[in-house]
Amino acid sequence: MKSIVPPPPAIVHNDVAAVQALFQQFVVPSYGRFDLVLSHGTGSNVYDICGKRYLDLGGGIAVNVLGHAHPAITEALIEQSRKLIHISNLYYQEKQGRLAQALVQLIGPGKCFFCNSGGEANEGLYKLARKFGHEEGRFEVLTTINSFHGRTLAGIAATGQDKVKKGFEPMVEGFRQVPYNDLAAMESAISPATAAVLIEGIQGEGGVTPATPEYLLGLRRLCDDKNLLLLMDSVQCGHFRSGRYQSFQRILEGVPGGESFLPDGISMAKSLGGGFPMGAFWVRDKYADLLGAGTHGTTYGGTPLACAVALKILEVIEREGLVRNVRETGALLWSGLEGLSRKHPAVYRSARGLGFMLGIELAQQIPNLPGESTKMNSVRMANVLHEMGLLTVPAGPNILRLLPPLNLRPDEAREGLDILDAAAARLTATQLRVGAASQRGGGTAHSGESAQPN
Numbered sequence: 001m002k003s004i005v006p007p008p009p010a011i012v013h014n015d016v017a018a019v020q021a022l023f024q025q026f027v028v029p030s031y032g033r034f035d036l037v038l039s040h041g042t043g044s045n046v047y048d049i050c051g052k053r054y055l056d057l058g059g060g061i062a063v064n065v066l067g068h069a070h071p072a073i074t075e076a077l078i079e080q081s082r083k084l085i086h087i088s089n090l091y092y093q094e095k096q097g098r099l100a101q102a103l104v105q106l107i108g109p110g111k112c113f114f115c116n117s118g119g120e121a122n123e124g125l126y127k128l129a130r131k132f133g134h135e136e137g138r139f140e141v142l143t144t145i146n147s148f149h150g151r152t153l154a155g156i157a158a159t160g161q162d163k164v165k166k167g168f169e170p171m172v173e174g175f176r177q178v179p180y181n182d183l184a185a186m187e188s189a190i191s192p193a194t195a196a197v198l199i200e201g202i203q204g205e206g207g208v209t210p211a212t213p214e215y216l217l218g219l220r221r222l223c224d225d226k227n228l229l230l231l232m233d234s235v236q237c238g239h240f241r242s243g244r245y246q247s248f249q250r251i252l253e254g255v256p257g258g259e260s261f262l263p264d265g266i267s268m269a270k271s272l273g274g275g276f277p278m279g280a281f282w283v284r285d286k287y288a289d290l291l292g293a294g295t296h297g298t299t300y301g302g303t304p305l306a307c308a309v310a311l312k313i314l315e316v317i318e319r320e321g322l323v324r325n326v327r328e329t330g331a332l333l334w335s336g337l338e339g340l341s342r343k344h345p346a347v348y349r350s351a352r353g354l355g356f357m358l359g360i361e362l363a364q365q366i367p368n369l370p371g372e373s374t375k376m377n378s379v380r381m382a383n384v385l386h387e388m389g390l391l392t393v394p395a396g397p398n399i400l401r402l403l404p405p406l407n408l409r410p411d412e413a414r415e416g417l418d419i420l421d422a423a424a425a426r427l428t429a430t431q432l433r434v435g436a437a438s439q440r441g442g443g444t445a446h447s448g449e450s451a452q453p454n
């Protein structure tokens with residue numbers, strides 16, 4: 001009998017070139033990808049298809065909140081998928097209600113809307129701002145320079161980085177950027193059309209820069225005075241990554257007036273689903289019914305499956321005391337990074353960030369390795385670290401981010417620091433060697449093409 005099942009694709013397993021060829025032929029090339037083909041992982045370790053192990057301190061860019069292949073997530077997926085995966089938002093289901101309740105308890109009085117990504121969660125906040133200002137003809141959202149709010153059309157208009165806008169003009173109307181952590185700049189940018197202010201509690205893609213307590217409290221006062229919504233994009237810095245559920249809670253710890261601080265809307269994604277794609281936004285009680293029936297929706301938002309995973313993640317974080325781990329192991333990592341900056345000033349400059357949202361600033365001109373083509377410092381450094389078995393995430397030209405799972409163990413943090421140390425030593429030694437050779441007439445520090453990789 002003739003089979004109707006197509007033959008399996010002619011791909012040889014464990015063949016890097018074959019996998020890359022599939023991408024070259026069939027995947028839209030909108031990402032700059034590293035030369036790694038990953039196959040599986042466990043905890044904070046991930047393996048490529050040749051079996052090489054990497055310590056994953058990138059965490060899928062702040063997504064893999066419990067690391068790879070956590071059994072509780074696997075179980076939640078299996079258990080829920082045996083009952084109900086999807087029903088549409090035409091109907092009620094307990095899991096979504098329970099997750100909304102849990103998030104409200106973690107943030108403050110309000111309500112939640114569920115969607116599928118960070119960009120989409122922000123879209124909800126823009127619509128909230130427009131609905132809020134609509135009767136008075138106000139629609140503008142002020143955001144900050146170096147911010148990142150996603151790749152949707154409104155997301156790139158909101159984002160304070162030209163590189164995401166280039167080629168997609170004209171921008172969606174109603175977004176303007178001002179310098180971050182500059183209250184006076186925000187105040188003077190307010191126009192009669194302004195409806196809301198949107199900031200990240202810790203700028204992520206822009207280079208791991210936390211808001212100052214004065215900025216947060218000042219923005220709250222400003223928004224109250226001018227009747228504006230204060231919106232926070234917590235897609236990357238939220239979900240306990242800072243050492244509290246929300247980064248503003250951590251930043252304002254012990255600051256007079258800090259405990260009562262609340263924004264009016266918060267977008268979430270990434271760690272919320274731990275790798276299962278989901279997003280959400282929270283709206284403060286006062287504005288929680290602004291988006292009434294028929295005003296906003298998405299087919300997959302808050303499916304029983306997504307919510308079961310998110311609830312399980314919250315349970316594990318609580319049961320395993322992971323917030324404490326973020327604070328303690330985060331402090332270990334931070335001081336380790338500071339130490340490395342002092343030890344290797346030709347490579348590392350300084351540590352930045354909070355908890356498990358950390359960055360290390362690279363020196364302006366880190367030494368080249370022989371054979372390297374000149375690329376952004378952060379990308380070059382990430383490549384060197386890949387060779388040495390460590391995954392990190394570049395943020396702009398000069399910063400590497402560490403966004404590990406919240407259950408990263410102290411010994412794993414130390415292993416990461418050791419690799420960063422060894423990588424810097426390797427770069428510095430190469431520079432000294434190439435420098436000495438060039439003094440003898442053997443080449444220059446930038447003659448990578450002709451030199452042999454060591």
Ligand SMILES: Cc1ncc(COP(=O)(O)O)c(C=O)c1O
Pocket residue numbers: 061117118119120122148149150151200204205233234235236237269270
């Ligand atoms: C702060 C912030 N907002 C929004 C987004 C967009 O999220 P997503 O890629 O899930 O659309 C990101 C993604 O990196 C982000 O870091």
